[in-house]
Amino acid sequence: xxxxxxxxxxxxxxxxxxxxxxxxxxxxxxxxxxxxxxxxxxxxxxxxxxxxxxxxxxxxxxxxxxxxxxxxxxxxxxxxxxxxxxxxxxxxxxxxxxxxxxxxxxxxxxxxxxx
Amino acid sequence: xxxxxxxxxxxxxxxxxxxxxxxxxxxxxxxxxxxxxxxxxxxxxxxxxxxxxxxxxxxxxxxxxxxxxxxxxxxxxxxxxxxxxxxxxxxxxxxxxxxxxxxxxxxxxxxxx
Numbered sequence: 001x002x003x004x005x006x007x008x009x010x011x012x013x014x015x016x017x018x019x020x021x022x023x024x025x026x027x028x029x030x031x032x033x034x035x036x037x038x039x040x041x042x043x044x045x046x047x048x049x050x051x052x053x054x055x056x057x058x059x060x061x062x063x064x065x066x067x068x069x070x071x072x073x074x075x076x077x078x079x080x081x082x083x084x085x086x087x088x089x090x091x092x093x094x095x096x097x098x099x100x101x102x103x104x105x106x107x108x109x110x111x112x113x114x115x
Numbered sequence: 116x117x118x119x120x121x122x123x124x125x126x127x128x129x130x131x132x133x134x135x136x137x138x139x140x141x142x143x144x145x146x147x148x149x150x151x152x153x154x155x156x157x158x159x160x161x162x163x164x165x166x167x168x169x170x171x172x173x174x175x176x177x178x179x180x181x182x183x184x185x186x187x188x189x190x191x192x193x194x195x196x197x198x199x200x201x202x203x204x205x206x207x208x209x210x211x212x213x214x215x216x217x218x219x220x221x222x223x224x225x226x227x228x
Contacts, residue, residue, distance in 0.1 A: 004158075031214050043159065043199070043218035055213050058190050094214045103149070104216060106158030 003027050003069070006091050006107040013081055014115055020077045020112045028046030031055075032074035033092040033104070034066060049074055050096055074115045088112070119203045124223045127197075133190040135222050137203030146207050148179060149216070150188045152199040159202065159218075162188065166208075179194040193226045200224075 021043045047058035049068040094104040120138040127133040149164040176189040202221040
């Protein structure tokens, strides 16, 4: 049973398209995150939702819109894709309500290539 | 969250202990030290964390200096599967904790046969 699962694993699309990446966790966690890892391998947080409420929104173009229909899901929708959006996107989850000192679990990543 | 400094790369012989250092000289009293690793093409994986006492689990040991300004992650018997980028992250605890992880460049550990 995969703890944090993302779909799709690979996504190749043309500039200007709109695409979504889905993420689900079955760990009972209350907080979910999206991270982006660029070609230089730097991992940077984009968004975080705690109990379906947005708690972190880093400086990300508003073409990126996260949506959390429930605590177990956090999807990432990207409008008008640009070449610079090509990266690996990681979903993660953790349990903040347990005192805050717990580990985050990451998905296997979605490699997005914009051509 | 405090900044961390790690060597960019290290080598280790298979079966030997790998000792990965991390400096976090500006760490505050309520900040924990976390270690994650990222094996090629996979998502980051939690290893261990601690506040001031040394910690050990089935994966590794974490040694934190008494002044808390640096720490060392120890993989006691490194295997080829431990080849990865290792990240040392300092994170605040308590009500101001959002769970956000700030990743630096990490240390690329190459375990050699």
